[in-house]
Amino acid sequence: MSQAALAGLVMVVVIVITLALGFPIGLSIGTGSALAIMVILPFDRAMITAGMKMFTGANSFSLLAIPFFVLAGNLMNSGGIAKRLIGCAQILAHRLPGSLAQTNIVANMLFGAISGSGVAAASAMGSILGPMEKEDGYSNEYSAAVNIASGPTGMMIPPSNIDIVYTTVASGVSVAAMFMAGYIPGIMWGIGCMIVAGYQAKKRGYVSTQHMTGKEVVKTLWEGIPSLLMIVIVIGGILKGVFTATEGSAIAVVYALVLSLIYKNLKISMLPKLLLDSVKTTAVIEFLVCVSSIMSFVMSYAKIPQMISSGILGISKSPIVILLIMNVILLLVGTFMDPTPAVLIFTPIFLPIVQTFGMNAVHFGMMMVMNLCVGTLTPPVGAILFAGCRVGNVSIEQVIKTLLPYFLVVIICLMLVTFVPALSLAIPQALGLC
Numbered sequence: 401m402s403q404a405a406l407a408g409l410v411m412v413v414v415i416v417i418t419l420a421l422g423f424p425i426g427l428s429i430g431t432g433s434a435l436a437i438m439v440i441l442p443f444d445r446a447m448i449t450a451g452m453k454m455f456t457g458a459n460s461f462s463l464l465a466i467p468f469f470v471l472a473g474n475l476m477n478s479g480g481i482a483k484r485l486i487g488c489a490q491i492l493a494h495r496l497p498g499s500l501a502q503t504n505i506v507a508n509m510l511f512g513a514i515s516g517s518g519v520a521a522a523s524a525m526g527s528i529l530g531p532m533e534k535e536d537g538y539s540n541e542y543s544a545a546v547n548i549a550s551g552p553t554g555m556m557i558p559p560s561n562i563d564i565v566y567t568t569v570a571s572g573v574s575v576a577a578m579f580m581a582g583y584i585p586g587i588m589w590g591i592g593c594m595i596v597a598g599y600q601a602k603k604r605g606y607v608s609t610q611h612m613t614g615k616e617v618v619k620t621l622w623e624g625i626p627s628l629l630m631i632v633i634v635i636g637g638i639l640k641g642v643f644t645a646t647e648g649s650a651i652a653v654v655y656a657l658v659l660s661l662i663y664k665n666l667k668i669s670m671l672p673k674l675l676l677d678s679v680k681t682t683a684v685i686e687f688l689v690c691v692s693s694i695m696s697f698v699m700s701y702a703k704i705p706q707m708i709s710s711g712i713l714g715i716s717k718s719p720i721v722i723l724l725i726m727n728v729i730l731l732l733v734g735t736f737m738d739p740t741p742a743v744l745i746f747t748p749i750f751l752p753i754v755q756t757f758g759m760n761a762v763h764f765g766m767m768m769v770m771n772l773c774v775g776t777l778t779p780p781v782g783a784i785l786f787a788g789c790r791v792g793n794v795s796i797e798q799v800i801k802t803l804l805p806y807f808l809v810v811i812i813c814l815m816l817v818t819f820v821p822a823l824s825l826a827i828p829q830a831l832g833l834c
Contacts, residue, residue, distance in 0.1 A: 404440075404701055404702045407436040407437070407439040407701060407702050408436070408699070408703075411433055411695065411699075411702075413432075414436070415428045415429060418431055419736070425737060426687045426688045426691055426741070429691045429692060429694075430687075430691035432695070433695040434450055436698045437698055450694050453693045453694045453696075454693055454694060455690075457689050457692065457693025457694075458686055458689055458690050460568050461646055462567055462568055462645065463686070464646045465559070465561075465564050465575070465649035466564060466649075466682060466686075468652065469517070469652065470681045471653050471675070472514065472649065472652040472653045472656045473517050474520070474677055474678050475653065475656035475657055475660050475666065476511070476627075476656050477524045478670060479657075479659065479660020479666040480660060480663040480664075481656060481659060482511060482524045482525070484623050485510045485628075486503060486507045486525065486528060486529065487620040487623060487624050488620065488621065488628060489503045489504075489506035490620065492506050493594075496594070496598055497598040497599075497601040498538070498597050498598055498601025498602075498604075498606040500529060500532055500533045500538065501538065501542065501597045501601060501606070502594055504525050504533075504543070504547050504550065505550040505553075505590055505593050505594050506594075508547070508550040508553055508554060511525060512553050512555065512556075513554070513558065513631050514627075514630050514631055514652070514656075517554055517555070518551040518553070518554040518555040518784050519776075519783050520554070521551055521553075522547050522550075522551035522784050522787050523790075526544070526547040526787075526792055530543055530544075530791060530792055530793075537606070538606055539604070540792055540793055540794045541794050541801075541802050542601075542604065542802055544788050544791075544793075544794045544799045544802075545799050545802035545803045546593065546597045547788045548777060548789070548792075548799065548803065549596070549806035549810070550590055550593040551777075551788060552589065552773035552774070552777065552784060553590045553593075555769065555773050556586035556589065556766075556769060558579030558635055559579060559634065559645065559652075560578070560579065561685070562739045562743060563579060563582060565689065566765045569696075569744055569747045570751055570761050570765055573761045573762055575644075575645040576638050576639060576831075576833050577762050577828040577833035578762060579635065580828040580831060580833055581824045581828050582769070584824070584826065585766055585770055585813065585817045588813045589770075589813055592806075592809035592810060592813050593806060593809065596809055599805075626659055626662075627659065630652060630655050630659075634649075634651060634652050634655075685740055688740045689740070689744060691741075692744035692745060693744075695744075695745060696748060699748070704749070705748055705749040705752070709752065722754070723754070723759075723767075723819070726753075727767070727771060730742070730746065730771035730772060731774055733772075734773075734774055734775020734776070735775050735778045735782075737781065738781060738783070739769070742772050747765075751764060760821060760834065761834075762824060763821045766817060766824040770813075770817055771814065774811075774814065777803065777806075777807070777810075
């Protein structure tokens with residue numbers, strides 16, 4: 401066995417064993433990659449190379465946006481901005497069947513359009529709207545399923561942390577292009593959830609009894625417009641070239657902080673805890689980026705991407721079949737791996753394959769992100785599934801049956817995004833971003 405093949409085998413075997421033993425994904429990748437690199441190089445050179453790869457992976461200006469967007473999301477959640485976004489969502493959804501559930505979906509889309517985090521959106525909206533839905537007679541599993549199914553829209557509608565990670569490994573793709581590509585797929589996902597939620601609400605007899613007067617609408621909009629302006633300022637500034645995505649994320653933090661203080665929902669004494677929570681979340685993401693950089697080096701040395709590429713192309717030369725195979729692989733990967741390491745690992749493998757038949761890197765990136773968003777709803781790793789069950793006071797077993805129709809709609813949306821490039825590329829191309 402060649403040295404390259406042995407290194408690849410060591411890495412794969414160690415990662416599989418450590419994952420089976422319950423190691424965190426980052427530690428599994430790091431352990432497997434470190435042992436594999438010692439097969440290739442002497443111990444001292446292996447450690448130096450691993451350190452250099454970790455530094456190179458994390459040394460990205462684009463990645464600086466992630467801690468700022470995480471902090472902005474935490475500030476919004478604690479500073480009363482989330483409640484005002486719910487008020488704006490009610491204006492759009494209050495006359496629909498299952499109005500509070502519909503409000504939850506729209507609010508998740510709005511919250512995600514500012515924070516970039518599906519878990520944060522599901523946690524914030526579920527904790528606020530869940531008790532209101534229970535008081536209105538909605539079952540816990542219905543409310544939790546709606547919140548969980550619509551949570552990933554926050555990972556697709558910009559700004560999106562996973563989009564930023566993708567641009568660091570897909571050379572030549574701008575953050576702005578990926579941000580704009582997420583609007584139509586993210587809104588499609590949200591509308592699909594609204595259709596299912598409305599159908600289930602009618603079957604269960606959850607008829608809307610809310611009727612907002614013109615005065616209430618004006619008052620709610622007046623209170624919510626400053627929060628909604630964050631979307632316009634951050635995304636508008638990035639598109640106009642006033643600032644980069646990273647600088648826009650810092651502006652989002654300042655805006656969220658000032659607005660939270662004006663609303664008087666945030667106290668200065670709360671800031672240390674919010675900062676600590678943001679640091680913890682960021683540390684997990686950055687650690688995954690670092691260890692995945694070592695893994696990428698080992699994979700490149702062992703020619704694993706070329707072997708996988710040859711295997712897929714050996715099955716079929718048809719772009720349709722190849723994309724279906726990739727969708728199946730990414731859906732399976734998403735069930736046991738967080739989106740960040742999955743993007744870092746599989747982008748260098750799959751992107752060169754799809755580029756052989758002319759697929760745009762932005763289109764592929766949106767297809768990949770959408771696939772991995774589905775994984776956040778599935779056990780054993782599904783972060784949004786667990787967060788939604790926790791704030792909804794339900795078990796996974798209780799909610800999974802109610803979730804099944806949402807999975808069907810989401811897969812239909814995924815197939816449309818995969819095979820209709822315009823859904824991802826229309827906005828970026830219209831703006832001259834790709």
